[in-house]
Amino acid sequence: MKNYVIIPTYKEAENLKELLPLLTRYNVIIVDDNSLDGTEKICRKYGNVKLIVRKDKRGLASAVMDGVKSIKAKDANVVVADADFEHDYGRIKDVFNLLDKNDFVECIKKGKRLWNRGVISTAAKRFLYALVPESMWLKDPLSGFFGFRTKSVNLDKIKPVGYKIMLEVFMNLKKGSAKTHLEYDYGYRKHGKSKLKFKVITEFIGQVLRLNNYRVLVFLAIGVFGIFLNEFLLYAFYLRFPLFFSLVYAIVISTLANFLMNHYITFRNRSNFIPSIIKFSVVTFFAGLINLGVAFYLSYVIMYLIANFIGIVLSFIFKYLLSENFIWSMPKK
Numbered sequence: 001m002k003n004y005v006i007i008p009t010y011k012e013a014e015n016l017k018e019l020l021p022l023l024t025r026y027n028v029i030i031v032d033d034n035s036l037d038g039t040e041k042i043c044r045k046y047g048n049v050k051l052i053v054r055k056d057k058r059g060l061a062s063a064v065m066d067g068v069k070s071i072k073a074k075d076a077n078v079v080v081a082d083a084d085f086e087h088d089y090g091r092i093k094d095v096f097n098l099l100d101k102n103d104f105v106e107c108i109k110k111g112k113r114l115w116n117r118g119v120i121s122t123a124a125k126r127f128l129y130a131l132v133p134e135s136m137w138l139k140d141p142l143s144g145f146f147g148f149r150t151k152s153v154n155l156d157k158i159k160p161v162g163y164k165i166m167l168e169v170f171m172n173l174k175k176g177s178a179k180t181h182l183e184y185d186y187g188y189r190k191h192g193k194s195k196l197k198f199k200v201i202t203e204f205i206g207q208v209l210r211l212n213n214y215r216v217l218v219f220l221a222i223g224v225f226g227i228f229l230n231e232f233l234l235y236a237f238y239l240r241f242p243l244f245f246s247l248v249y250a251i252v253i254s255t256l257a258n259f260l261m262n263h264y265i266t267f268r269n270r271s272n273f274i275p276s277i278i279k280f281s282v283v284t285f286f287a288g289l290i291n292l293g294v295a296f297y298l299s300y301v302i303m304y305l306i307a308n309f310i311g312i313v314l315s316f317i318f319k320y321l322l323s324e325n326f327i328w329s330m331p332k333k
Helices: 014-021 038-042 058-070 089-098 115-131 134-135 165-171 198-211 213-240 244-264 271-298 306-328
Strands: 003-007 027-032 050-054 076-080 104-110 146-149 179-185
Touching: 003 014, 003 058, 014 027, 014 089, 027 038, 027 058, 038 050, 038 134, 050 198, 058 165, 089 104, 089 146, 089 213, 089 306, 104 165, 104 244, 115 134, 115 198, 134 165, 146 165, 165 198, 213 244, 213 306, 271 306
Parallel strands: 003 027, 003 076, 027 050, 104 179
Antiparallel strands: 076 146, 104 146
16 A cells, blocks of 8 residues: 655745655655745655646645646555644654545644634635535535545546645545544644635635535525516416415415425435425525514614615525525435
């Protein structure tokens, strides 16, 4: 069995000077995005280090995958880590030991983080869990420190965009793969600046939407369509029936249409029809109460149209979360 440590870098030369002496017992693959900061000179000093310099590409995820593709062994153990000393390199040996009986190892930070990074991480984690419930096994889904066996991952299905490559690897594990966690003491960057920028955040949002198969956007589009359908039906029925009955007919038909479209399009018949429509009816009722309650309460302090809009947004979030995790929840494996 071949063991490899893959470290993606960009302008991390000062950190590599201190890091590489700690990794002499491993096969190390440094994938550098043409830093031009002396990284090549440093790597040449170590016989166990393979350097890949990418002159036309950028991004942590694609760097890791290029490192994986450079491994000739069909079945290899891979540990991925950053070069900034936020990860505990002394635990790499423990990750490899766990990979003897597991296909995937998630390394979980413990200890205090910078408050702003902690807030961003928590918000991103909640966003991910809400849209991709399958990811909830991961306790630290934004981590860049993890290990896996190459033969246990559908590598050809991974889309290496952005920075959160562990999430992609996890979501493409083959059926029946054994998984485990490993805690480590969180450290702080020694040299250089953090790569966390607005672009990284937007790429993560795009990644989550893709892993969500854009269900939330389809759900939103169907909801907007339902509003127009309701208005059209109300107009059509009111030409022949009293207002009360027209309202009832319009609400019932548009709500049923909303359910059918979400059942067969958004969630693609993910659960049985009868239980789903019963749950949908209950959730829709409470979503309506939330909309009404929030709009009525806030109308005392802000313009009623704004209050109603806030109520619509909150009821949408409530309804989508329960649609994803209750009405059409994924079958338990």
